Structures are given as structure tokens and as C-alpha cells.
Amino acid sequence: LDYRSIEFLTSAPTLTECPEDFGAEVAFAGRSNAGKSSAINALTGNNKLARTSKTPGRTQLINFFRISEQQRLVDLPGYGYAKVARSMKDEWQRHLATYLEKRGCLRGLVLLMDIRQPLKEFDLHMLTWAVEAGLPVHILLTKADKMKNGPASNTRFAVEKALKEQGLNRGVTLQTFSSTKKSGLDKLERRLNEWLAE
Ligand code: GTP
Numbered sequence: 001l002d003y004r005s006i007e008f009l010t011s012a013p014t015l016t017e018c019p020e021d022f023g024a025e026v027a028f029a030g031r032s033n034a035g036k037s038s039a040i041n042a043l044t045g046n047n048k049l050a051r052t053s054k055t056p057g058r059t060q061l062i063n064f065f066r067i068s069e070q071q072r073l074v075d076l077p078g079y080g081y082a083k084v085a086r087s088m089k090d091e092w093q094r095h096l097a098t099y100l101e102k103r104g105c106l107r108g109l110v111l112l113m114d115i116r117q118p119l120k121e122f123d124l125h126m127l128t129w130a131v132e133a134g135l136p137v138h139i140l141l142t143k144a145d146k147m148k149n150g151p152a153s154n155t156r157f158a159v160e161k162a163l164k165e166q167g168l169n170r171g172v173t174l175q176t177f178s179s180t181k182k183s184g185l186d187k188l189e190r191r192l193n194e195w196l197a198e
């Protein structure tokens with residue numbers, strides 16, 4: 001698949017406003033500031049496609065990007081951002097849950113976690129939900145450029161081990177990733193290709 005020619009399709013505040021549920025879709029999820037929008041930009045080589053920000057909570061809508069007529073990537077709002085009003089947080093989480101449960105064309109979830117603080121409470125919620133729903137997950141340990149290679153791969157092994165111990169490894173793969181250094185892009189593309197292929 002050609003990720004270079006991805007285009008912004010639309011933003012949806014709720015599930016009813018999402019594009020029609022057909023073809024194949026992969027969603028990028030993770031805590032606020034984990035680097036979801038940056039990862040999508042790195043894939044496309046266009047740093048302006050998905051809006052990124054130093055302020056967590058930048059992405060507040062479900063953003064759809066078109067790869068082809070039948071294939072899309074989805075940038076989900078981040079979760080766990082404390083400074084957003086409680087009521088708004090609840091609302092996002094409700095929309096997020098509805099999207100994940102009801103979206104028939106969803107083929108897989110890319111779950112991003114900052115490599116310096118992996119497996120936070122909400123990451124475990126998402127993983128548990130996905131594993132139980134039989135939805136495959138590809139974990140990106142992001143911002144790997146913030147660590148030396150040794151500690152980064154140690155973290156990857158530790159996360160792998162923790163998932164296995166908690167029975168959360170079925171259909172789950174993981175890798176280290178850096179949007180700024182563009183490292184790990186090949187591996188991510190291979191996984192996306194598997195999911196999005198007809
Ligand atoms: P929300 O939309 O708020 O949920 O955040 P997000 O997950 O989309 O994060 P975003 O891509 O906006 O990135 C958040 C911050 O992290 C920005 O300042 C990015 O420049 C930075 N960032 C993202 N990826 C990387 C990375 O691989 N390495 C480094 N060093 N910084 C990164």
C-alpha cells in the first residue's frame with residue numbers, strides 16, 4: 001500500500017457522523033500525547049496532515065484519513081488527559097467505546113505508548129477490551145529516540161513478558177518506534193498491509 005498518498009478525509013465528533021462503514025480501517029489509539037498524530041504523519045511523510053501538539057488533548061475528534069477508496073487510517077482522540085473537563089472526558093470515552101464496538105470495518109488497533117511509561121491503566125483497559133473482542137493489536141513503544149537502544153529493547157522485552165503473564169498477548173505484536181527518527185516505519189507498514197489487504 002502507498003502510505004505517501006494518504007489524504008485527510010473527514011472529522012467526526014460521534015459515530016453517527018463517521019464515513020460509511022465499509023472497506024477496511026485501522027485505528028490509532030493511545031494516551032494523550034503518546035504520538036498518534038505524529039506516527040500517522042511519519043507514515044505519510046507529511047508533517048502537516050494530522051495536527052500534532054505539545055499540549056495533550058490536541059485531537060478531539062475521530063479523524064479519518066483515506067489511503068484508497070476501500071482503506072482508511074483513523075486518528076483517535078487521546079485518552080487520559082487530566083486538564084480536560086471531566087464531563088468532556090466521559091463524552092470522548094463514550095464515543096471512543098462506541099466506535100470500537102460498532103465499527104464493522106475495523107481490522108486492527110495500533111496502540112501507542114510512550115516507551116518511558118508503558119502499560120498505564122488505560123492501555124491495559126484497551127488491550128483487555130481488544131483481546132476479548134478478538135481485535136488484533138500492534139503496540140508501538142513510541143518516542144524510542146528518547147532512550148538508548150539497549151534500554152529501549154529491554155523495555156520491549158519487559159512489556160512483552162508482562163503481556164504474556166497477564167494473558168494479554170493473543171493477537172498482540174509490538175515494536176519500538178520513533179516518529180522523529182522515522183525508525184520502525186517498515187515494521188509498522190508491514191502490519192498495516194496485513195490488516196488492510198483485501
Ligand atoms: P493527542 O492528539 O493529544 O491525543 O496526542 P497525540 O498522541 O496525537 O500526540 P502528538 O502526535 O500530537 O505528539 C505529542 C508530542 O510528542 C508532540 O510534541 C510531538 O512532537 C512529540 N512526539 C511525537 N512522536 C515523537 C517521537 O517519536 N519522538 C519524540 N522525541 N517526540 C515525539
Ligand code: MG
Pocket residue numbers: 036037038051052058059075078
Ligand atoms: Mg493527536
